[in-house]
Amino acid sequence: MxxxxxxxxxxxxxxxxxxxxxxxxxxxxxNPLQTDEVLVQNLYLSVDPYxxxxxxxxxxxxxxxxxxxxxxxxxxxxxxxxxxxxLSGRSWHSHFVDNAEALTPLDPNLAPLPSYLGVMGMPGxxxxxxxxxxxxxxxxxxxxxxxxxxxxGNLVGQIAKLQGGHVIGSAGSDDKVESLIKDYGFxxxxxxxxxxxxxxxxxxxxxxxxxxxxxxGGAQLEAALTHMRPYGRIPICGMIAHYNDDxxxxxxxxxxxxxxxxxxxxxxxVVSAFESERKKFQTQMAAWIQxxxxxxxxTVYEGLESTPDAFIAxxxxxxxxxxxxxxxx
Amino acid sequence: MxxxxxxxxxxxxxxxxxxxxxxxxxxxxxNPLQTDEVLVQNLYLSVDPYxxxxxxxxxxxxxxxxxxxxxxxxxxxxxxxxxxxxLSGRSWHSHFVDNAEALTPLDPNLAPLPSYLGVMGMPGxxxxxxxxxxxxxxxxxxxxxxxxxxxxGNLVGQIAKLQGGHVIGSAGSDDKVESLIKDYGFxxxxxxxxxxxxxxxxxxxxxxxxxxxxxxGGAQLEAALTHMRPYGRIPICGMIAHYNDDxxxxxxxxxxxxxxxxxxxxxxxVVSAFESERKKFQTQMAAWIQxxxxxxxxTVYEGLESTPDAFIAxxxxxxxxxxxxxxxx
Numbered sequence: 001m002x003x004x005x006x007x008x009x010x011x012x013x014x015x016x017x018x019x020x021x022x023x024x025x026x027x028x029x030x031n032p033l034q035t036d037e038v039l040v041q042n043l044y045l046s047v048d049p050y051x052x053x054x055x056x057x058x059x060x061x062x063x064x065x066x067x068x069x070x071x072x073x074x075x076x077x078x079x080x081x082x083x084x085x086x087l088s089g090r091s092w093h094s095h096f097v098d099n100a101e102a103l104t105p106l107d108p109n110l111a112p113l114p115s116y117l118g119v120m121g122m123p124g125x126x127x128x129x130x131x132x133x134x135x136x137x138x139x140x141x142x143x144x145x146x147x148x149x150x151x152x153g154n155l156v157g158q159i160a161k162l163q164g165g166h167v168i169g170s171a172g173s174d175d176k177v178e179s180l181i182k183d184y185g186f187x188x189x190x191x192x193x194x195x196x197x198x199x200x201x202x203x204x205x206x207x208x209x210x211x212x213x214x215x216x217g218g219a220q221l222e223a224a225l226t227h228m229r230p231y232g233r234i235p236i237c238g239m240i241a242h243y244n245d246d247x248x249x250x251x252x253x254x255x256x257x258x259x260x261x262x263x264x265x266x267x268x269x270v271v272s273a274f275e276s277e278r279k280k281f282q283t284q285m286a287a288w289i290q291x292x293x294x295x296x297x298x299t300v301y302e303g304l305e306s307t308p309d310a311f312i313a314x315x316x317x318x319x320x321x322x323x324x325x326x327x328x329x
Numbered sequence: 330m331x332x333x334x335x336x337x338x339x340x341x342x343x344x345x346x347x348x349x350x351x352x353x354x355x356x357x358x359x360n361p362l363q364t365d366e367v368l369v370q371n372l373y374l375s376v377d378p379y380x381x382x383x384x385x386x387x388x389x390x391x392x393x394x395x396x397x398x399x400x401x402x403x404x405x406x407x408x409x410x411x412x413x414x415x416l417s418g419r420s421w422h423s424h425f426v427d428n429a430e431a432l433t434p435l436d437p438n439l440a441p442l443p444s445y446l447g448v449m450g451m452p453g454x455x456x457x458x459x460x461x462x463x464x465x466x467x468x469x470x471x472x473x474x475x476x477x478x479x480x481x482g483n484l485v486g487q488i489a490k491l492q493g494g495h496v497i498g499s500a501g502s503d504d505k506v507e508s509l510i511k512d513y514g515f516x517x518x519x520x521x522x523x524x525x526x527x528x529x530x531x532x533x534x535x536x537x538x539x540x541x542x543x544x545x546g547g548a549q550l551e552a553a554l555t556h557m558r559p560y561g562r563i564p565i566c567g568m569i570a571h572y573n574d575d576x577x578x579x580x581x582x583x584x585x586x587x588x589x590x591x592x593x594x595x596x597x598x599v600v601s602a603f604e605s606e607r608k609k610f611q612t613q614m615a616a617w618i619q620x621x622x623x624x625x626x627x628t629v630y631e632g633l634e635s636t637p638d639a640f641i642a643x644x645x646x647x648x649x650x651x652x653x654x655x656x657x658x
Contacts, residue, residue, distance in 0.1 A: 076432040212646050237589070239586045239589070252580060252583055254580050256546065256565070256595075257546070258597075260568070260598065261599060264597050265595070266596075267594045268590070270589060273592065328619070
């Protein structure tokens with residue numbers, strides 16, 4: 001049926017902020033199905049900040065990839081019959097052929113399909129595991145999360161609120177700040193571009209911060225270290241402020257000595273650390289979504305050709321919640 | 330018998346490197362002994378880099394203090410009769426009066442008296458606990474320790490060697506570097522003032538560093554982060570390169586993003602974290618000293634009046650091993 005797919009390739013290694021010319025759409029031939037293989041049509045593509053880091057190490061000319069939700073159009077696998085919805089690692093593709101074992105079937109009745117790229121998927125597991133496992137967050141503790149309007153940060157704050165925490169978030173516009181408080185129940189939020197992070201932390205949590213969920217690096221990490229309580233924890237999920245560094249990288253925090261007398265732990269992690277907990281996470285998150293305890297937003301771009309723009313917008317504050325690209329079936 | 334003591338006071342808050350004029354020797358009256366009190370004559374005073382940090386927060390005119398070994402001259406306590414050797418927190422003093430409960434009796438047969446200020450005392454427990462507890466060091470792992478000629482760093486390297494580790498140390502002179510290898514059995518050592526830390530780590534431990542015991546901060550922390558293995562640990566004991574920062578503090582490492590994909594933990598600590606393990610530590614360390622497995626050096630200044638010079642010399646590389654001041658009894 002489909003003899004070829006549209007696939008974005010890396011045209012050149014991005015310098016600083018990625019540009020549309022860094023990406024090239026190519027027509028790629030699809031091989032006929034072999035035993036245990038399926039043809040999948042993608043329905044939702046994920047674009048994520050972590051992809052920027054990966055592009056440093058990919059050879060120009062390589063196809064791009066990442067999480068995607070699709071539907072099986074043709075199947076030579078008994079495990080994944082035609083019509084099955086699947087999670088794959090083939091974002092930036094319109095269609096693809098793969099072995100059934102590389103794909104995860106999705107239950108559209110447990111949660112909406114696109115949510116498997118966000119709150120039920122990688123960003124959700126990142127937030128849940130980073131806060132509760134790496135960050136060892138305890139009920140009632142004070143939390144500061146940066147990039148709190150992003151897919152991960154927003155969930156981190158909501159999960160801490162469900163544990164009775166005092167939650168402070170930062171974001172890059174006054175609209176986002178207002179939404180964090182009104183729509184997501186954050187105790188306090190501020191615009192990191194116009195406010196003084198340390199002053200905001202001090203006024204909202206006079207006794208200090210127990211956990212800082214780190215998404216950005218730079219001045220906010222410095223403020224968090226200064227205002228951290230003894231035995232504070234800083235799970236390092238990302239440092240988006242540093243991803244597009246050209247040449248000389250941005251200096252790190254000048255006050256790492258704060259860690260010594262306050263016994264502070266900083267700990268980097270990626271989502272693979274929590275793979276063994278995925279089932280437990282999905283059960284809990286699906287219940288929270290159904291009860292309305294967890295809310296989430298998606299910013300949806302339309303059509304495969306908008307994928308580079310959707311990706312670039314991640315670095316310009318152009319998304320609220322999970323950034324997705326929706327393809328016409 | 331003694332109506333007064335000689336006590337160093339902070340004359341003014343040090344700016345940058347401490348100077349002799351920052352300290353002032355005063356004659357202080359000693360109160361007559363009350364029940365449970367003892368009069369102690371100090372025999373050995375400790376000066377340590379951590380005291381520099383504390384001076385930021387002390388009011389000028391305050392008496393200085395820190396670990397010291399002394400002998401009871403007069404006693405109204407049955408627990409500490411005349412002649413008992415004691416560990417106190419009253420460095421920078423010639424004599425003092427204190428309640429017996431504030432003092433720890435020392436066994437001069439278990440280990441030499443001055444060693445209770447070094448290898449058997451705070452620096453020893455710091456090295457042992459920082460490496461084995463905070464750093465979770467496992468037998469055979471590769472270790473990098475900065476300030477490896479210092480009282481703590483030197484022990485860290487030796488303890489790791491006793492666990493079968495590959496040990497790399499840095500120091501500030503070629504003589505010290507040579508001694509680390511010849512006298513202390515380090516596998517590799519380099520002069521951080523003339524060598525490139527990253528190149529040294531790469532050549533000595535091509536597969537990476539499991540634990541970096543952090544004493545200095547700055548460029549060596551950056552090199553360690555870059556060359557760290559997955560799941561590496563960085564116990565942060567001190568950052569002596571930053572202690573004398575004036576005005577604008579030195580920027581931190583530019584590559585904290587290394588922590589993310591390598592699941593690296595940085596964790597600050599001070600020695601009080603290991604108080605509950607002190608007995609276990611002392612038993613093990615005394616055995617290592619007696620068997621000759623652990624070697625140590627002391628740099629000894631003579632006379633109370635040399636205390637400021639001994640302290641200042643800590644920041645000029647003027648010591649090998651533990652820095653002490655010996656008082657005439």
